[in-house]
Amino acid sequence: MTLRDAWPVLAFGLVAALLPAFVTAGTLLNFAIFTLILCLAAQGWNILGGYGGQYSFGHAAFFGTGAYCAGILQVRYGVNPYVTFLAGIALAAAVGAVIGFLSFRSGLRGSYFALVTLAFAEVFRVLANAVPFTGGAAGLLIPLDARPVNFQFGERGSFYLIVLALVVLALLLTRALERSRLGAQLVAVRENEEAARALGVDALRVKLAAITLSAGITGAAGGLYAQYFLYVDSTIAYGTWISVEALLAPIIGGAGTVFGPVVGAIVLHSLAEATRSLVGRIPGIDLVIYGIVLILVVRFPPRRLPALIRARWRR
Amino acid sequence: MNSFPPEIVLEAVANGLLTGAVYGLVALGLTLVYGVLHIINFAHGALLTLAMYAAWVAWAAFGLDPYVAIIPLVPIFFAAGYAVQRLVIGPASRGDDQNILLVTLGLSIVLENAMLAIFRSDTLSVQVDYAMEVVEAPLFFSAPMLLSFPRLVGFGVAFLVAGVLFVLLTMTDTGRAIRAVAKERTGAALSGIDVAHIYAVTFGIGTACLAVAACLLLPSFYVNPRVGNAFVLVAFTIVVMGGMGSVPGALLGGLVIGVVESLSGLYLGDSLGQLGIFVIFILVLLFRPTGLFGARA
Structure with missing residues (x-):
């Protein structure tokens, strides 16, 4: 990867880094941090789903592992939050490697892979809800102690910059993957696995690398979530909502592109906020909009939009 | 691990069989849709929730007993399923596997959250006087075991529906067309079968099965916007276990689960x-994705 490959990402990072200088409203920064955390989770999904074509419906398994690992090590063993954050990424990546090994070795693809990842996430959710180690149904509260050494900050601006830095890192990583041999092999597996294998691509190894990286990135999002909201429970960490968020953003913004998840997450959350301010806080209404947008995007893929408009124009 | 006296275990098995038949009915709709359209319908659970709310509204607003509500709800849900496949899933997916996954996922998100917006997250149930009734089944070695009446009805009706479905699929022209499309879509189209219509009919039948299951569940169960999720993973398990697309496999799988x-x-x-x-x-x-009962994928 050269500077020429990286400059759009760096430019995005620089512009976004200016936000706290202009915006001091807590709610807006809060919104920006939450959206960026979801960008990160979605970028994780994008590596496996977008570039690798393996649609996971259970990225909550990785998000939750990152979140719980960060929380449990801090609360129960008093480990430094920065260390627990990294440990969460490592553990999420390991969980990804194991789930990937089991499912890809059995040759699960397409709908079957979606189903098995969904089931794994549900198993984690039921377990986390039942065993006392995770705080059970009551959840896990990380004690408030706002000092930078604790990965907690008095004002939101600093946390925003850290989350942004991690998102930029994930974007650079994705860009590097795109330019690498592994990335090319991954896309080859997505387009035609048999053909890729016939050309000597070790499909299992490539997919395993993708799911490990993917799970690690989504796990980082989970760790950030726990650290920002200082609370984790089984429906937040392992709930279907995060699996859906992680999948929707890249699909809507453009799966298998560097900026797709960022665009998708921003579009979705702006839409949700706009709806809330229009019709009030009716529970579930934002997700109704998400669902409709998802169906419309599949029905009228944005890539085909220019062609569709031209066809109408000529008529 | 605790050990229980045999009559307790036997009662648990019997109750499991009774509940399992309704699971089987839910799975029947799913497996039929899979067998013919070759799609995994992620909206199945949300459609079940919708049917349960419909049955609840029929009871709360019109005083209709859930068992009686089967009569109006089955045609309504057949029509709804037909329309959803014809107007939403079919055109949006353009036959692509991943598009179908996404469209049905989108549909389930819309339905589930629309119900959350309308009914809020409160848990609703119907009050009927037979809900708590039990039937005594004699056991020769101990006191008779107690079986819940609504579950017994559910068991009977589930098998009745399976029987009707069997007759429909084997003895009618539509049934023959459905089986033809399931086996060989192109060939069926070439011999004059309207494949898009048959797809929609199949989806409609699958949705109608849910309407029956919802009415059977309601007297002894509750409804909230997420209730379908509990059933849909169970139904997926049954369908995968019974062999994707296998109708007897779905019933048997339901009982086992x-x-x-x-x-x-x-x-x-x-x-x-x-x-x-x-x-x-x-x-x-992971180990038998073609199903436990030897059905071929």
């Missing part, structure tokens, strides 16, 4: 009891 759930609830407690199903699901997917 009902018993597994009931026994793991007995031995592991309610919160961990669900785990048994997911573990079976993962194991079957």
